[in-house]
Amino acid sequence: MSTKAYNPSIYLKDQYKAVLEKYEEVPTVYDKIFKVVSGVKGSGDKNTQLLGLGDLDRHTVDGQDINFETPTEGWAYYVKYWTLSKGIILVYEAQEDSIKVANALKFFASTLAESDKNTKEDFAARVFNNGGNTGGDFVFNGSHQGQSAPYGDMMYDNQSFFVVSGDNWTTKGGGTYYNSVAGLTLTPGNFETIYVLHTATNNITELDRPRKNAVDTLLVAPGADFLMAERITKSEKLPNTQLNDLNVYAGLGITTIAWDYLDDSAFYLGKRQSEMLQFHERQKPSIRTFVDENNRNVKSSYVVRYGALVKGRPWARGGGSLA
Numbered sequence: 001m002s003t004k005a006y007n008p009s010i011y012l013k014d015q016y017k018a019v020l021e022k023y024e025e026v027p028t029v030y031d032k033i034f035k036v037v038s039g040v041k042g043s044g045d046k047n048t049q050l051l052g053l054g055d056l057d058r059h060t061v062d063g064q065d066i067n068f069e070t071p072t073e074g075w076a077y078y079v080k081y082w083t084l085s086k087g088i089i090l091v092y093e094a095q096e097d098s099i100k101v102a103n104a105l106k107f108f109a110s111t112l113a114e115s116d117k118n119t120k121e122d123f124a125a126r127v128f129n130n131g132g133n134t135g136g137d138f139v140f141n142g143s144h145q146g147q148s149a150p151y152g153d154m155m156y157d158n159q160s161f162f163v164v165s166g167d168n169w170t171t172k173g174g175g176t177y178y179n180s181v182a183g184l185t186l187t188p189g190n191f192e193t194i195y196v197l198h199t200a201t202n203n204i205t206e207l208d209r210p211r212k213n214a215v216d217t218l219l220v221a222p223g224a225d226f227l228m229a230e231r232i233t234k235s236e237k238l239p240n241t242q243l244n245d246l247n248v249y250a251g252l253g254i255t256t257i258a259w260d261y262l263d264d265s266a267f268y269l270g271k272r273q274s275e276m277l278q279f280h281e282r283q284k285p286s287i288r289t290f291v292d293e294n295n296r297n298v299k300s301s302y303v304v305r306y307g308a309l310v311k312g313r314p315w316a317r318g319g320g321s322l323a
Contacts, residue, residue, distance in 0.1 A: 011101070011102050011105050011106070011289060012287060012289060014102065014105070014106045014109075015105055015106060015108070015109035015287050015289070015300070016109070016285075016287065017106075018106045018107075018109040018110040018113065019109050019110070019112075019113040019285050019287070020113075021110070022109075022110045022111075022113035022114050022117075023113055023117065026113075026114055026117050028117055028120065028121055029121065029257060029259045029260075029261070030120055030121050030123075030124035030125070030279060031279065032257060032272060032273070033124065033217070033219065033257070033259070033272050033273070033277070034124055034273065034277050034278060034279035034308070035273045035274060035275060035277065035278045035279070036278075036279045036281060037278050037279070037280045037281065037309075038280075038281045038284075040081070040280045040281070040282050041282075042081070042144075042145075043080070043081055043144040043145040043146075044078065044079050044080040044081050044142060044143075044144025044145070044147060044307065045078070045079050045142075045144075045280070045309070046076060046077065046078050046079075046142070046147050047076070047077040047309070047311065048073055048074070048075075048076050048077075049073065049074030049075045049076070049077065049206065049311070050071055050072075050073060050074065051071065051072050051073070051074045051172060051206055051207055052071075052205070052207060052209075053069050053071065054207055054209070055209070072172075074172050074206050075156040075157060075172075075206075075311075076150075076156060077142070077156055077309060077310070077311045078141075078142025078143065078144070078147060078149040078156070079142045079144075079278075079280055079307045079308065079309035080141060080142045080143060080144040080307050081144065081280065081282035081283075081305045081306060081307045082123075082305065082306065082307055083303065083304075083305050084116075084119060084303070084304050084305070084306075085301060085302060085303040085304075086112055086115065086301075086302050087299060087300065087301040087302065088104075088105075088108045088299070088300050089297050089298070089299050090104055090105075090297065090298040090299075090300075091295075091297050092295060092296040092297055092298075101298060105289060105298075105300055108300055108302075109287060109300075109302070112285075112302040113285065116285060116302070116304055120279075120306065121259075121260075121261045122261055123139065123306070123308070124261075124279055124308065125259065125261035125262060125263075126138075126139040127139055127140075127161060127277070127308055127310065128161075128219070128259075128262060128264065128266075128268060128315070128317075129261075129262060129263050129264045130264075131160060131161030131162045131317070131320075132160055132161070132162040132163075132164070132180060132264070132317065132320050132321060132322050133160060133322070134160060134167075134322055135153065135154075136151075136152060136153030136154040136155075136160065137153055138153055139308055140153055140154060140155055140161065140308075140310060141153045142307070142309070155169075155310060156310075156311075157169055157170070161310065161313060161315075162179060162180035162313075162315075162316075162317045162320060163177075163178045163179055163180055163313075164178055164180045164181070164182055164322065165178045165181070166178075169313075171204065171205075171206050171207070171208055172206045172207060173204075173205075173206060173207040173208030173209075174208065175204060175208040177201070177202050177204070178197075179197065179198065179202055179313050179315070179316040179317065180316065180317040180318075180320060181193060181194065181197065181317070181318055181319075182319070182320070182322070183319065184267075184318035184319045185318075185319060186220065186225050186228045186229060186232075186267045186318065186319075187228070188232055188238060188249065190318050191218070191232050191249065191267075191269070191318070192249070193318070194267075194269045194316050194317070194318045195215065195249075195252075195269060197316055198213055198215055198269055198270065198315075198316040199213050199215055202313070202316065213271075213314075214271045215252070215254060215269055215270060215271060216253065216254060216255060216271055216272060217254065217255050217256075217257055217268075217269070217270060217271065217272040218232070218233060218254050218255070218256045218257070218267065218268070218269055219257050219259060219262070219267065219268040219269075219270070219272075219315075220256065220257070220258055220259075220262070220267045220268070221258065221259065221260075221262040221263070221265075222258040222259075222260055225258075225267055226256065226258040229256040229258075229267070230256055232247075232249050233249060233250060233252070233254045233255070233256050234250055234256075235247045235250060236250065254269075255272075257272070264319075264320045264321055265319055265320065265321070266317050266318060266319035266320030266321075267317070267318050267319060268315050268316070268317050268318075269315065269316050269317075269318070270314045270315030270316060271314045271315070274312075274314035275311065276310070276311045276312035276313070276314040277308075277309075277310060277311075277312075277314055277315075278308070278309040278310075278311070279306065279307075279308055279309075280306060280307050280308070280309055281305075281306050282305035282306055282307065283303070283304055283305035283306075284304065285302060285303070285304050286302070286303045286304070287300065287301070287302055288300070288301045288303075289301075
């Protein structure tokens with residue numbers, strides 16, 4: 001096919017159709033773990049936490065004045081919308097000699113849609129795989145145009161996403177907490193350790209008041225950990241014991257999810273699609289196809305934008321590494 005008769009707009013519809021088909025075909029996990037937010041704008045965003053006023057005052061005398069207080073600010077949360085792209089070039093001679101432009105561009109769009117999903121999975125999994133890094137990770141760095149996140153690659157409180165005992169994070173109320181226990185493998189006993197830590201120790205607000213710290217998901221890597229997770233959450237009797245004990249964990253309503261992108265030898269217990277952990281889709285796939293008039297090569301680009309907004313620690317970790 002000669003590029004003299006080539007009109008890029010003719011093929012854009014087919015390319016977007018190929019993208020949609022591939023999106024429907026390839027399953028993902030990130031959108032099951034993160035709350036996906038679409039329709040965001042700008043190069044990033046900043047949210048400022050507003051803290052409550054604490055408990056109500058009990059009046060000890062009739063006619064006692066009401067104590068009026070000014071609401072105070074908590075942490076500032078930043079998110080950067082990263083741009084990710086890829087392009088393909090079909091040289092003029094190849095078009096003339098063998099390549100059917102329409103088929104090549106449709107194939108390109110299909111494979112890039114799969115690459116896009118794989119990249120999103122990898123990006124989102126960094127929150128877990130690199131969440132214990134004492135030096136942080138770029139996925140937490142929300143600095144963007146006009147806004148500089150004060151702690152760079154760290155969380156909003158200059159700590160890691162997963163914090164071990166001895167390196168505790170501090171709330172605005174002054175309490176200190178941790179949500180990761182090193183050296184654990186997934187067993188019924190270790191599952192209970194993390195469950196109790198998350199639901200009965202870290203069940204606090206930023207002002208150190210009690211709150212329900214919900215758990216609905218046990219997140220693991222595929223293979224042996226997934227099989228053990230299924231035994232822990234579904235077996236009628238307690239797994240890996242000599243006694244015929246009732247498995248109380250099976251009644252907790254916890255779903256097991258295996259994620260191929262986890263690589264840190266850890267298991268995670270928490271709340272999926274929490275407001276505290278969001279995946280912002282700034283720009284859905286944008287495809288642009290054109291002819292370079294300098295050499296008549298056909299070029300097609302694929303661009304997306306997204307970022308992770310972390311506003312708390314809705315997950316606890318057993319095992320994992322520090323870096």
